[in-house]
Amino acid sequence: xxxxxxxxxxxxxxxxxxxxxxxxxxxxxxxxxxxxxxxxxxxxxxxxxxxxxxxxxxxxxxxxxxxxxxxxxxxxxxxxxxxxxxxxxxxxxxxxxxxxxxxxxxxxxxxxxxxxxxxxxxxxxxxxxxxxxxxxxxxxxxxxxxxxxxxxxxxxxxxxxxxxxxxxxxxxxxxxxxxxxxxxxxxxxxxxxxxxxxxxxxxxxxxxxxxxxxxxxxxxxxxxxxxxxxxxxxxxxxxxxxxxxxxxxxxxxxxxxxxxxxxxxxxxxxxxxxxxxxxxxxxxxxxxxxxxxxxxxxxxxxxxxxxxxxxxxxxxxxxxxxxxxxxxxxxxxxxxxxxxxxxxxxxxxxxxxxxxxxxxxxxxxxxxxxxxxxxxxxxxxxxxxxxxxxxxxxxxxxxxxxxxxxxxxxxxxxxxxxxxxxxxxxxxxxxxxxxxxxxxxxxxxxxxxxxxxxxxxxxxxxxxxxxxxxxxxxxxxxxxxxxxxxxxxxxxxxxxxxxxxxxxxxxxxxxxxxxxx
Ligand SMILES: Cc1cc2nc3c(=O)[nH]c(=O)nc-3n(C[C@H](O)[C@H](O)[C@H](O)COP(=O)(O)OP(=O)(O)OC[C@H]3O[C@@H](n4cnc5c(N)ncnc54)[C@H](O)[C@@H]3O)c2cc1C
Numbered sequence: 024x025x026x027x028x029x030x031x032x033x034x035x036x037x038x039x040x041x042x043x044x045x046x047x048x049x050x051x052x053x054x055x056x057x058x059x060x061x062x063x064x065x066x067x068x069x070x071x072x073x074x075x076x077x078x079x080x081x082x083x084x085x086x087x088x089x090x091x092x093x094x095x096x097x098x099x100x101x102x103x104x105x106x107x108x109x110x111x112x113x114x115x116x117x118x119x120x121x122x123x124x125x126x127x128x129x130x131x132x133x134x135x136x137x138x139x140x141x142x143x144x145x146x147x148x149x150x151x152x153x154x155x156x157x158x159x160x161x162x163x164x165x166x167x168x169x170x171x172x173x174x175x176x177x178x179x180x181x182x183x184x185x186x187x188x189x190x191x192x193x194x195x196x197x198x199x200x201x202x203x204x205x206x207x208x209x210x211x212x213x214x215x216x217x218x219x220x221x222x223x224x225x226x227x228x229x230x231x232x233x234x235x236x237x238x239x240x241x242x243x244x245x246x247x248x249x250x251x252x253x254x255x256x257x258x259x260x261x262x263x264x265x266x267x268x269x270x271x272x273x274x275x276x277x278x279x280x281x282x283x284x285x286x287x288x289x290x291x292x293x294x295x296x297x298x299x300x301x302x303x304x305x306x307x308x309x310x311x312x313x314x315x316x317x318x319x320x321x322x323x324x325x326x327x328x329x330x331x332x333x334x335x336x337x338x339x340x341x342x343x344x345x346x347x348x349x350x351x352x353x354x355x356x357x358x359x360x361x362x363x364x365x366x367x368x369x370x371x372x373x374x375x376x377x378x379x380x381x382x383x384x385x386x387x388x389x390x391x392x393x394x395x396x397x398x399x400x401x402x403x404x405x406x407x408x409x410x411x412x413x414x415x416x417x418x419x420x421x422x423x424x425x426x427x428x429x430x431x432x433x434x435x436x437x438x439x440x441x442x443x444x445x446x447x448x449x450x451x452x453x454x455x456x457x458x459x460x461x462x463x464x465x466x467x468x469x470x471x472x473x474x475x476x477x478x479x480x481x482x483x484x485x486x487x488x489x490x491x492x493x494x495x496x497x498x499x500x501x502x503x504x505x506x507x508x509x510x511x512x513x514x515x516x517x518x519x520x521x522x523x524x525x526x527x528x529x530x531x532x533x534x535x536x537x538x539x540x
Contacts, residue, residue, distance in 0.1 A: 024479040029205045043240035048078035051246035052195035053401035059204035061417040070211030074192035080356025085184030108150025114426035116433040116443030120152045121185040123288040126178045140181040155181035169282040169342045189489035190441040197427035242412030245388040248359040249319045258386045268357045272329040273310030275352040292336045323355040350539045352498040361391030438465035463500040464493040475515045483526045498537035
């Protein structure tokens with residue numbers, strides 16, 4: 024993917040695009056894949072980097088949502104379980120099965136959750152990842168060696184999916200490009216262009232040069248997550264707010280806190296939600312929270328009470344409860360929940376179903392949803408967009424569309440497995456460039472060069488936060504790596520020392536949000 028080539032193409036294009044998608048997170052990238060694979064001329068514009076928003080900050084679960092089952096949201100669970108199976112089938116290099124253990128400290132808990140999880144298994148049908156089973160005390164300890172043993176009666180094991188969200192986003196961008204779409208990061212939409220009352224395009228701004236240009240389109244899609252209301256206001260100032268942003272925080276711990284390949288699911292936290300401790304890339308991701316928030320920041324900040332809540336609720340299930348000093352990284356994201364008609368509901372009660380809306384001027388917006396259901400959301404979105412834009416009707420093919428890098432024989436013990444069939448090409452870039460630059464997070468010179476050359480990585484943050492996941496895993500180690508990474512990017516892209524200095528300064532400032540002490 025080459026940003027300059029795409030920029031040139033956009034500026035030189037005289038004919039309108041069939042579809043312009045605003046936003047490069049799960050919703051927008053999924054839409055670009057769906058639209059391009061139906062043969063529509065598609066352009067996606069992202070103001071920051073792909074997946075800079077919520078889509079790199081999830082719990083990394085591809086799941087039906089056991090919690091939604093508890094809430095009785097059966098249709099959402101059935102839809103998500105189906106999509107879980109499709110995502111696993113189309114991106115086997117990015118989505119894996121993971122076992123979750125619910126430890127139980129009361130004799131009635133295991134049968135209670137066991138029945139619920141049998142229903143969950145049945146709902147997945149032949150797309151199930153494995154049957155749930157009751158565990159006795161010793162079996163629970165065998166699976167989670169560092170589970171709190173005092174009072175432990177037994178547990179339940181069930182299966183869901185796990186993925187790398189930002190890597191999935193990059194792979195979707197590549198898939199869309201493979202099908203003919205153009206995608207540009209660091210190119211935000213600043214206004215909508217109208218003829219009469221109808222939208223006929225957008226004005227976009229190259230965030231590096233500051234240059235603004237107009238782009239015409241038969242239909243414009245707003246897929247900007249928690250920022251959706253900003254685009255809706257550009258269209259119809261004074262409209263009712265359609266998004267309720269809810270913050271979720273995760274902390275990342277050393278893998279010894281679980282000491283095994285299985286996750287813990289805490290079925291009932293002190294605020295009546297669920298909490299996960301999930302092994303991920305040699306660390307453990309623990310979260311999350313659900314806090315209604317007023318300000319939609321691009322870099323949301325974890326609240327002290329959210330960190331305390333996670334430490335306390337996860338600690339109750341671990342032999343050694345974690346403390347602040349154990350936190351390797353902390354990250355927060357904002358859920359773009361679709362506002363219910365009756366305001367005033369707690370965010371944990373707001374449905375995670377998605378909504379597609381169309382304004383009277385033809386702006387098509389996607390609101391709410393989950394990463395797991397991104398494909399179905401995109402299908403619904405493009406079905407609507409094709410009629411709004413008067414495009415020739417074409418069937419969706421994304422349910423059986425391999426995602427870039429598709430490799431059914433992925434070796435998950437290889438830290439590069441997320442690249443799928445690109446691994447060989449990365450290895451071959453430079454024999455000497457395959458050694459990791461750090462013992463704490465896996466990152467090679469070849470990965471950095473590949474990110475710049477092939478994955479539209481521009482900044483140090485792009486490489487360390489989303490092309491690799493170093494910042495999300497271990498913020499202190501990553502901070503120390505930044506100067507080396509800046510130098511490698513500068514050599515590859517032809518930047519000078521001023522660029523390197525500025526990048527290191529900006530990355531240092533950003534990293535403070537991911538460090539606890
Ligand atoms: C804490 C947390 C945990 C979660 N865990 C899970 C999970 O485990 N599994 C799951 O399935 N789902 C999970 N989700 C939900 C999932 O992450 C989100 O539903 C999904 O990522 C939202 O994607 P999006 O594309 O709608 O929004 P975003 O990813 O935020 O993308 C919107 C993009 O629009 C861009 N943008 C904004 N304004 C403009 C503009 N003017 N021009 C161009 N671009 C613009 C932004 O920069 C951003 O990149 C979780 C969510 C949170 C918050």
